[in-house]
Amino acid sequence: MVRIEHIGIAVKDLDKANALFQKLxxxxxxxxxxVDSEHVTxxxxxxxxxxxxxxxxGAPESAIAKYIDRKGEGIHHIAFEVDDILxxxxxxxxxxxxxxxxxxxxxxxNKLVCFLHPKSTNGVLVExxxxxxx
Numbered sequence: 001m002v003r004i005e006h007i008g009i010a011v012k013d014l015d016k017a018n019a020l021f022q023k024l025x026x027x028x029x030x031x032x033x034x035v036d037s038e039h040v041t042x043x044x045x046x047x048x049x050x051x052x053x054x055x056x057x058g059a060p061e062s063a064i065a066k067y068i069d070r071k072g073e074g075i076h077h078i079a080f081e082v083d084d085i086l087x088x089x090x091x092x093x094x095x096x097x098x099x100x101x102x103x104x105x106x107x108x109x110n111k112l113v114c115f116l117h118p119k120s121t122n123g124v125l126v127e128x129x130x131x132x133x134x
Contacts (some may be wrong), residue, residue, distance in 0.1 A: 002088075005111075005129050006044070006051035006080035010064050011073050014056035018043050020053065029054075034107045040064050042108040043112065051080075077115070079127035085112050088128055092116065106131070 002133035010030035014032075014120050022045075031044040039062035043054040054121060067076055077084055082088040085104045098117040107113035111129040119127045 002080050002082055004050050005079040005127075006053045007075060008055055008077040008079065008127070009074065009078040010067050010071075011054050011056050014041055014054060017054045017056070021045055021052065024053075034058065035106075035108050037078055037105065038062060038064075038107075040108075044109060051109075064104045077125035077127050079113075079129050082128050085114060085128055085130035089105055090115050092096065092128075097121065102127075106132075112121060
C-alpha cells in the first residue's frame with residue numbers, strides 16, 4: 001500500500017507559521033519535534049487522513065535553510081507511506097529512481113524515511129516513510 005502521508009512545507013519562523021496554519025485549518029498543531037540529525041524542527045497538523053509538516057531550519061547548514069535560501073518558503077516535499085520501506089527502496093532503485101540515502105534513517109513522527117532525488121522525479125522531492133513498529 002502507498003498513500004500520501006504528509007506534505008512538507010519549509011518555513012522561516014515556525015511560531016508564525018503555526019499560527020497561520022492553525023487559522024487555515026481551524027485546529028492547532030498536534031506535535032512539534034526536533035530532528036537533530038537533519039537540523040530541523042517540525043510541527044504537524046492532522047488534516048483528515050493526511051498531515052502537513054512544517055519544517056524550520058535549526059542550523060544554517062540544514063537542508064531546509066539551504067532550500068529557503070534558494071527558493072524561499074513553500075512546499076518542500078511530498079511523503080508517501082509504504083508498508084516495507086526497504087522493499088520499496090529496492091524496487092524504485094531498480095526502476096531507475098535515484099535514492100538520496102541508501103538506507104532508511106530515523107525521521108520525525110516515529111518514521112523511517114528515505115528521500116528520492118528530485119532529478120529522478122520530475123523536480124519533486126519525494127519522501128518514503130514507514131512507521132516504526134514498537
